[in-house]
Amino acid sequence: MTSPSPSRSGADRCPGLLAPFVSADGAMVRLRLPGGRVDGRTVAEISSLATRYGDPALTLTSRGSLQLRGLPDPLPRALIDAIGDLGLIPSGDHDRARNIVADPVGSLDDLIAALDEGLLADPGLAGLPGRFLLAVAEPDGPALAEPWDIAIVDDGSAARVVVDGRATTVPRGQVPATALELARRFLAARVDERTWNVRDLPADLRVGLLPGGAPFVADPAGPPAPGALGDDLVVLVPLGLLTAEQAGALAGPRGPKPLRLTPWRSIVVPGGAGRAADVAATGLVTTPDSPWTVLTACAGSPSCARTDTATRDLARSAAAHLDPAGTPVHVIGCDRACGHPTRAHVTSLNPTSAADVVAAQHSSIRKA
Incomplete structure (x- = not known):
């Protein structure tokens, strides 16, 4: 992450933030974290800003980055300055051209x-x-x-x-x-x-x-499973939504090594293997046998104007009834299938109940 110049205000450094994407539930700011590398304390500060100005949950993206959603439009000057002062968008001109994904x-x-x-x-x-x-x-x-x-x-x-x-x-x-x-x-x-x-x-x-x-032909391995990875800890974030409490738990003691956000809605915490219990107590996933390893969802209603289906709420209701060893399921509110994983999966389109989500996974098992 490039450090901001102390001689320029956050607003001057972040002209791209003056024109955020506006969705049904308010404005959205996409942060750029090349390779998903970001200091844990910075994530905690971003989470505090999200709680103060919009949707309190940060969204992890399929580019290993973060979004703040549900913000006022136009954005408050204080929010623009605060994000700029964190150094997360050191070049407004390059804001769109900084999609770098990386192994964690x-x-x-x-x-x-x-x-x-x-x-x-x-x-x-x-x-x-x-x-x-x-x-x-x-x-x-x-x-x-x-x-x-x-x-x-x-x-x-x-x-x-x-x-x-x-x-x-x-x-x-x-x-x-x-x-x-x-x-x-x-x-x-x-x-x-x-x-x-x-x-x-x-x-x-x-x-x-x-x-x-x-x-050149690649044979990519699968994403790292939740749990200890040597001295590090792989943490899965259910639905890619990170709360302030969870951000604080991930930040832990101040240290020189940044967190590594992945394109798979997980976070690698360097040296964090010994903190798994504390992290899991906040609702984050630190074991590979969780149903959240096979369950994702688009934003759904009310965040998206394209659907009336509360996809995330239905996914939460269905989670306990899914088979962690079964086929991954992506819950969607329209056929655009936003946020879908790159791995093989089935979709549950416009489910009306948690049972519909579970049925989508079971139907794929019967066909296998």
């Missing part, structure tokens, strides 16, 4: 920081579309299962930079610059403003992004 392992922290620093230093890269996704992963790491455009695959000494199924191997110190050069080539080849991703380019233009690259 500490060995990648330096590559993520260097990649983001290089991105912010180039005004031209502010033109990357909001859906353009950069990934940083270990060989066959779970982040490679996400719909990335350019990936960095690091084995600790050298690394591969990958685009459109082709890779080039470069010394580790040259990796961020190589990845960003590919992003510039994408911008140069971009056909129009509807060309959001590399896969939208014509085939001949895709080949030109990395001529002569070696074929």
Whole structure:
């Protein structure tokens, strides 16, 4: 995370926040946390702001970032300044062009920081579309299962930079610059403003992004399961909604290592394995046998104007009746299926009761 300049106000640093996305339940601010790395105390402060100004629960996103929802429109100046002072949006110009997902392992922290620093230093890269996704992963790491455009695959000494199924191997110190050069080539080849991703380019233009690259095929592992991971703790956040109490529990004692938010609505707490009981007492999931490992939902009513279905409430009612070893279920209020996981799953469209959600999982089991 880039530190803000003390000579500029939060509002000056965050012009993008002056035009938030407005939904049925109020304005929403999307924060940008490259690779999901963020200090635990900062998350607690963001949660305090959410409680003060809008929906008290922070939303974890499928990009390993955070959203504040239910905010007033227009945003209060004090909120804009407070977010800016936390240093979470050091470049308003690059606000849309900072989607970096990463495996939640500490060995990648330096590559993520260097990649983001290089991105912010180039005004031209502010033109990357909001859906353009950069990934940083270990060989066959779970982040490679996400719909990335350019990936960095690091084995600790050298690394591969990958685009459109082709890779080039470069010394580790040259990796961020190589990845960003590919992003510039994408911008140069971009056909129009509807060309959001590399896969939208014509085939001949895709080949030109990395001529002569070696074929690359990933076999990504699944996301880390809730529970101890060595000295660290993997924490699943039910429905991706993090309360102030939970944020405080995750922050724990002040320390130098940041939390690692994942694209799978989980958080890795470095050195947190010994705090599992305290974290679980707040309603967060720290064991792999929870039904929340197979249950997700879109925002639903009243947060979304597209549906009258209270998807999250129905998911909460159904949770205790689902089989943690069964097929994952995504509860949705319309056929857009927002927030759906990348893994195989079934959907429960516009359920009227918790029983409908449970039936969706059971019907998939019967067909298997």
